[in-house]
Amino acid sequence: MIRDVEKPTSEAGLTLLDKLKLLNFRCFHHLELNVPEGLSLFTGQNASGKTTLLEAISYISTGKLLRSHRDRDAVRSDETHCEVSGILSPSQTEISIQIPEVGKKVASINKMSLPKASDLLGRLPTTSITAFDLPLSQGDPASRRMFLDLEIGALQPSYVHKLAIYKRALEQRNSLLKMAMQTVIDQDQFEAWEFAMAESGSYVRQQRQVYFAKLAPLASSAYQEIAKKEILSLFLKEEEGGLDTESLQQAFALSRSHDMRRGSTSLGPHRDDFGMEIDGKDVKNYGSQGQQRSVAIALKAGSFQVSRETSGTPPLLLLDDMLSDLDEYRRTALAALVINQSHQALLTCTEASSVSNHIVSRASELKVSNGEVTWK
């Protein structure tokens, strides 16, 4: 009860992005930006760098780029290294990712480097809704797994750790399977790696189930808000081998000879997926472009709400040009779902006029051109 009365306490967990600094990140040479609280609207021509600003924020939030799997793609073409950093408020913590001239990216907190970039996850929770989300409803299962893994990892650091164990043990087992094609490998060796996979894998599957149980209804109702009559149903596909350590370990053991022939592991959390149906029809294969886009948005809007409900504070919202593709009705619905719920949101669009008035009226407007940002 006290929490409701004392406002500072109720917002104690809220993290905002105070400042964003870019050095040689994509089209930007050098940028220092005070990021406004509340809603800000970034306008500018195509290819002016609007999306890059959102990508930079998402990069220090998740450790992953939005549009590419290769970190080096983010380095400005005439440069050899780059850096993105953000100062968080109220803690004044600085989080950053550097891509050095040689070697892998280095993530750090207050200039102290972290063992892995994924250790940044959860420091600055964000939800991005961009055109790069389309693979969620159109692409292969790997895109959907990565979405779940990043979302769960941001809420629960131990998930990232268990997932890393699973992936490493999986790689070891796959190497062993390939070795087994040439020589005889004693079965106890398989068992050692399969135990590690089963233990971490069962944790990963259980956490995905828990997360998905929260996500599915929220994403479905978000879809209904956006698409009116249609009903979206989301379900985890059958998880071969089950959820607990023993059954998963047994399944790995049983698939051993089959896996030896193919030289890789045929079942497990690294093969899982979830299905999406609108009025009983599979979205990926039969959905229209519009439906697929709305499903991707609904999934992200759902994850925004899960994050808000789980951590008690809304994540920073990054909305890229999605509004202009939607009709007025859908725009308003989306605004009600996410924009109005967030404490800090960054929107991009080519012209402010494409955004409804009640959004523009309460937004700080900034103009992006030629790698520079100016206040309007």
Added chain:
Amino acid sequence: MLFAKPFAELVGELEKLPGIGPKSAQRLAYYLLQQSDGQVSALVTSIIKAKKDLRFCSSCQNISEADQCPICLDGARDQSLLCVVAESRDLYAIERAHEFKGRYHVLHGLLNPMEGVGPERLRVKELLSRLESGMVQEVILATNPTIEGDATAMYLAKLLKPLGVKVTRLAHGMPIGGELDYADSATLMSAIEYRREM
């Protein structure tokens, strides 16, 4: 510009050492060139001598001057307790604590199929033959709590248990004198999982 051939060869040899990249190799090579002849030959002699005079202890497989190392020859040490470690440096780490009174067995590596390391590359056969006498009653698996360390311990436990010995694993949890605030989530998770009743 190309290096003079002898210099390039020296750099090339130094680069093969673990943890030495091209730049460190060059720095070391310059350093060696600046030393007196006496200093350089002392280094060379010590490398050759170490290589010639050292072998692996025939029972614990640790580096030793004689056929058996001082720890294995020490009659005061408990023969029923055997601590299995991955590398010699792990043995010395445990010795520094002056608490463990049993004996050791050094595997010289961990299972790692990605790098082509299977049990035949580790001193596993030697471990099994040490247990034949029936003197050892407990084997402590003290490999690091990494994925490879855990998998190797798991593999060994599977081999050893049928022989009738007690097999134990090092505990993991909070470091002594550590602060919860600074512990990483993986350590905290396992400390909670392996909590004990008071």
